Amino acid sequence: MGTPLLRELAEAGVPAEASQRRRSEYSYDASNYRVEPIAVAFPRTVGDVVAAVTACRSTGTPLIARGGGTSMAGNAVGPGLVLDFSRHMNRVLGIDEGSGMADVEPGVVLATLTRDVERQTGRRCTFAPDPSSKNRATVGGAIGNDACGNHSVRYGRTSDHVAEIDVVTADGARLTATETGLRATDPDDSFSAARAAALAESLAQLAHEHLGALRLELGRIPRQVSGYHLENLLPEKRFNIARALVGSEGTWAVVVGARMKFVPKPASALLVCLGYDDVVEAARDIPTILEFNPAAVEGTDEAIVETMRHRRGPDSVLGLPEGRAWLFVDLDGDDSAAVYAQADRLLARLAEDGRLVQGRAAADPAERASLWRVREDGAGLSSRLASGGESWPGWEDSAVAPERLADYLADLRELLAEHELTGVMYGHFGAGCMHIRITYELRTDEGRAVFRAFTRRAAQLVVQHGGSLSGEHGDGRARSELLPLMYSPEVMDAFARSRRLWDPEGILNPGSVTDPDPLDGSLALAGVPEREWRTSFDLRPSPGGTDAWVHAVQGCIGVGRCRSDSGGVMCPSYRATRDERDSTRGRARVLQDMVRGARSVEDGWRSEDVRDALDLCLSCKACATDCPAGVDMATYKSEFFDHYYRGRVRPLSHFSLGWLPRWLKLTGRLPRLVNAVMATPLGKALAAAGGLTTRRALPRFAGAAEWRREIADAGVCAAGQADAEDSVVLFVDTFTRGFRPEVAGAAARVLAGAENAVECSADACCGLTWISTGQLGTARRLLSHAAEVLDDGTDRPIVVVEPSCAAALHKDLPELVDTDQARRVAARVRSFAAHIAERVSGGWAPSPAQPVPEQAVLQAHCHEYSVFGAAAQRTALEAAGVRDVVDATGCCGVAGNFGFEKDHFDVSMQVAENALGPALRTTRDAAVLTDGFSCARQVDQLEPSRPGMHLAQVLDPGTAPRRRPTPTTRDLLTKEAEELL
Incomplete structure (x- = not known):
């Protein structure tokens, strides 16, 4: 470590990194800003924090405390040392139901704390603050910003749930802020005890000197978070110093622990969804709704709903009433009948008032979850809209008294129109707090001038309405400059004095609250040099003439859903390692610095930093669906690898696995001999020579004619069916032909039972293995050929057995081959499960020949999940009579070539433990559904005695699902010799 700061950290044993890649990952949060740190430290103990603070003080280095990095105001970036508490200091230390408190470290995720409280108390109690980012935001961050959440109408802000906060001050004192004062965390620490006494006395004197101003200007509305x-x-x-410290954005002290209060949890809750013509009409009903004592009143507009449906399919939003803006009202209580009666009264009252278009109670849990997800993903969904436009934060957090919200929104829309901007509106309507994403153009000088002018005018407007610049996210770099518009000079002076009392040298999170940086300084989209980035993938739309590659990688706005540990599939590598570098967001930030030309990342397509950042990306494609902003890291990885390896020696696995379809043509000629050899030590040596792990069993290679025999045995496929009513094309892909030919026959029989005619095709390859290894020239040629073969002049569904191949033909084909033919074929492609689900929804019922299992573990292939949706296989299984379907929601860990590569085997197995491994261990007698070949291989690795089955095998109307016995090496050699002779 070269600098004095880094040397001191190393001597103190504080884990820290200063590589360019690491600094790129932490140069951003979820705001508009980019500030590159000197280094990033990952404290494990409070002692590490004290040592880091000491090193920063002695070297004059700024220090920035960071939790989940989800700040929308730029509170979690800075020019010095970033302390990431989320990686190690993330434990719930204790839960005491008697006192109603939990003892936590600052890096614990809010949803984790809630889950632990509910488990320990038998769901009698819960931790109340629930911002939309609760499954990745941390307690320390919530304390820093005074975060609220969807249920703040009932439960208020984080400051309402804090009993004590442990901090380290800039001069190294360890103090505990309480509801009545300040003390040394360790009573025997004389330095800290003296510091606590002096600081408490100074704070009391400050309050006494400004009694009138503090009473008149602060705490006026529920969401007054600014300052x-x-x-x-x-x-x-x-003299509640604990509450005073909440919302100080890391500028007073570094939070290292807290005692958080929890609250009783109602026995019954009901979501009432209300549809309106627009958000202003919805806001006018807020005073009436609040009369019914709701726990939450959240709102969203039609742009977010349309984007959700565009990105995740029409079934992603369930139970939405008519309208173009919606309110989600949560009613709760101990008596479910009383809650339902209250909902009826609310709907009747709103109908009488005449603004409601339609309202309904969402009693179904699936509908409720679907509707809440629309609201919770609002920040990301609104950033990249279905219309192709972009929107950005900057004025996303203003708040007024709830009764003034409608008038404020009406005036704000006029202000937006005056500046020729559009605002996508959502937020905490019941608390008067709005999150608004706005169509700024932050890439140009003219656009940034509009951004500054509008933001200042918007600040003046919210103050005219008696409101607050910030209602939840804090001021940070986005709004601190504007605080003098909201507060008197006396209060601003009190702010500055209080900060100096805590941090006289000003090393903690500089640039926020007092002595602020300009709101249009350090913008991440500014200063990106113009350069032509040629890509093989069509990454349009590219608004405003922005280069498509730059536009694509800048799609990550840092909301951090990829860092969650539950829900969805992304990001499997982050869930395995818990390291920011292995998150979709971390990779995107390095790519964003690549197009900026930041230091070593300036190598562009040749950047080693980017290559390292992408190394553990499994190319699962889950982010393309799960990321609210639609970041498709699998595509970006393929594109980057295609450029990076031009003129360079590729890894051996790019030939052994990337060229797999070519090798299968050879192995198909002598399958028994190949299988016999691969089962010997020589086979392991050959695998190792090809860059493959020797710790994973290789699959059995099938003969070239086996799949044809399976189809012939099925007796249902015939050519020349183009004019047959309800006919389909069964595409037998390379993986099925080469490894699972028996599935082809089963699929043909199932389709024949659901259709009038089935035509088989196998004369093409989707190019998937070349795509995943970034060999896009070959992939494009193969896909072009596939389009020619499959474009038969009809609109018959093309049903593909292997879901990853179906995804490649449906999504990658039109992005790599820019022809009408490619688009026609892509539109016809279905995965087998998706097609069967369509038939089931149309009234068809499967009739398996063998009894279906009572329970099945469902391991949906990630590409199926991303491109065709997660519900298709469950729909088919339930239609067949499988009563209990256990979702192993998450990537299996093999993910095509990833899990077979020598350097990735360990991470592959770690990923399997996210969901698949535990699901298998808790369902010993259940069947395992693995439509994906990769998923089947992982199941074989985890439990060889319980092979994965394809949906076609479960539904097969003709024969029982078959798995060939594995012959001995002697048998294979003998049989092969006989055939050769």
């Missing part, structure tokens, strides 16, 4: 919460130092607030 410091100095009103809590007033005598009538009992």
